[in-house]
Amino acid sequence: MTNKTTDLTSSENRQVIIDSLPDGPLMESNYRMETGPIPEPVEAEVLCRTLVLTIGAGTRAGLQGSASYAGAPKTNIVMNGTGVGRVVKSNDPRLSEGDLVVCPSGWQEYSVHKGKNLTRVEDDIDPAHYLGALGTNGLTAYFGLLKVGDPSEGETVLVSAAAGSVGHLVGQIAKIKGCRTVGVTSTAGKCHLLEDKLGYDASVSYRSDDFRAELKQACTNGVDVYFDNTGGDILGNALFRMNEHSRIVCCGVVSQYDTSNPAGGPRGIPGLLVNKRIRMEGFLVFDFLEQYESAREEIKSWIKSGSLVPLNDEFNGLERAPAAFVDLLAGGNVGTRIIRVAD
Numbered sequence: 001m002t003n004k005t006t007d008l009t010s011s012e013n014r015q016v017i018i019d020s021l022p023d024g025p026l027m028e029s030n031y032r033m034e035t036g037p038i039p040e041p042v043e044a045e046v047l048c049r050t051l052v053l054t055i056g057a058g059t060r061a062g063l064q065g066s067a068s069y070a071g072a073p074k075t076n077i078v079m080n081g082t083g084v085g086r087v088v089k090s091n092d093p094r095l096s097e098g099d100l101v102v103c104p105s106g107w108q109e110y111s112v113h114k115g116k117n118l119t120r121v122e123d124d125i126d127p128a129h130y131l132g133a134l135g136t137n138g139l140t141a142y143f144g145l146l147k148v149g150d151p152s153e154g155e156t157v158l159v160s161a162a163a164g165s166v167g168h169l170v171g172q173i174a175k176i177k178g179c180r181t182v183g184v185t186s187t188a189g190k191c192h193l194l195e196d197k198l199g200y201d202a203s204v205s206y207r208s209d210d211f212r213a214e215l216k217q218a219c220t221n222g223v224d225v226y227f228d229n230t231g232g233d234i235l236g237n238a239l240f241r242m243n244e245h246s247r248i249v250c251c252g253v254v255s256q257y258d259t260s261n262p263a264g265g266p267r268g269i270p271g272l273l274v275n276k277r278i279r280m281e282g283f284l285v286f287d288f289l290e291q292y293e294s295a296r297e298e299i300k301s302w303i304k305s306g307s308l309v310p311l312n313d314e315f316n317g318l319e320r321a322p323a324a325f326v327d328l329l330a331g332g333n334v335g336t337r338i339i340r341v342a343d
């Protein structure tokens with residue numbers, strides 16, 4: 001990443017700009033740092049100072065042009081992202097200086113927003129949780145598993161990218177609902193972590209030469225719900241483990257994001273779906289917007305009772321965001337990747 005910043009003062013707004021679109025795997029050099037003026041809010045707008053940002057694998061799909069909700073990828077703009085910010089100036093009576101809000105801050109220190117588009121959050125918990133378990137990824141885990149996957153007690157739930165932001169929460173929610181859980185991840189070290197720290201009953205490395213056989217062994221009673229964060233070969237193998245009347249929750253396709261040549265779909269569709277009467281359903285978390293508040297309450301109650309332990313995985317400093325993103329796509333994160341931008 002090139003750094004055009006020379007003289008930083010608190011009256012400047014440091015920003016991470018998309019310098020070029022990735023041609024192959026994402027690189028830090030796809031970004032550059034710039035410093036601009038702090039924007040001024042006009043009527044009905046507020047100025048927010050970014051405290052924390054989150055980076056998730058899905059953002060890579062936006063740079064690839066494969067996320068319908070993100071539009072066509074562009075260069076020479078501030079990198080998009082969600083943050084929690086402190087209101088430092090308000091021209092909207094609904095928000096006051098000092099309020100904490102979730103906002104589409106982008107990768108920058110200051111941003112201006114219409115007050116009506118912001119969600120005010122309580123100051124009672126580390127704000128990073130509003131980007132993880134109580135944010136979009138927690139809600140994705142909650143609605144994807146409970147509303148789309150619809151698991152019953154005693155059923156087996158298989159999760160890919162099981163140590164990631166969404167995955168580590170899906171596994172824990174499935175346990176709360178009395179299911180048996182099997183997680184898929186990259187390395188042996190992460191497999192241990194799935195079982196020892198995240199409560200998975202079994203784990204499998206998709207990098208193993210015997211992945212197919214090991215997956216079969218881990219899923220002794222077959223799979224009733226497969227929460228698919230990855231697509232690709234993991235989905236291809238999972239399909240052959242699905243029980244009759246089972247459900248595949250299509251949440252994302254992380255195995256195909258960090259490339260210019262995404263692979264085609266796996267074998268077995270639609271034949272296996274027909275023979276085993278499998279329901280395979282995609283969803284976007286925004287489909288459940290009206291139920292966010294009640295879901296957040298339930299997730300918060302699980303955190304308070306200790307039955308759900310959200311993990312955040314942190315980098316310090318806005319300038320480290322590109323490195324944190326590249327590392328995430330290589331499997332470096334456990335839980336939700338957070339960038340601390342200011343205290």
Ligand SMILES: NC(=O)c1ccc[n+]([C@@H]2O[C@H](COP(=O)([O-])OP(=O)(O)OC[C@H]3O[C@@H](n4cnc5c(N)ncnc54)[C@H](OP(=O)(O)O)[C@@H]3O)[C@@H](O)[C@H]2O)c1
Pocket residue numbers: 055056057058059061136137140161162163164165166167184185186187190206229230250251252253254255256283284285286328329330331332333334335336337
């Ligand atoms: N439908 C929705 O509304 C919605 C909302 C939010 C997120 N999503 C989707 O949910 C999925 C998970 O997002 P997230 O934010 O939880 O992810 P994340 O925390 O960013 O984790 C990404 C993980 O994916 C794994 N991964 C990377 N490359 C892989 C590959 N080639 N094959 C298999 N695994 C690979 C890595 O873990 P390993 O070490 O295990 O490889 C990495 O840690 C993404 O597909 C995202 O697009 C969907």
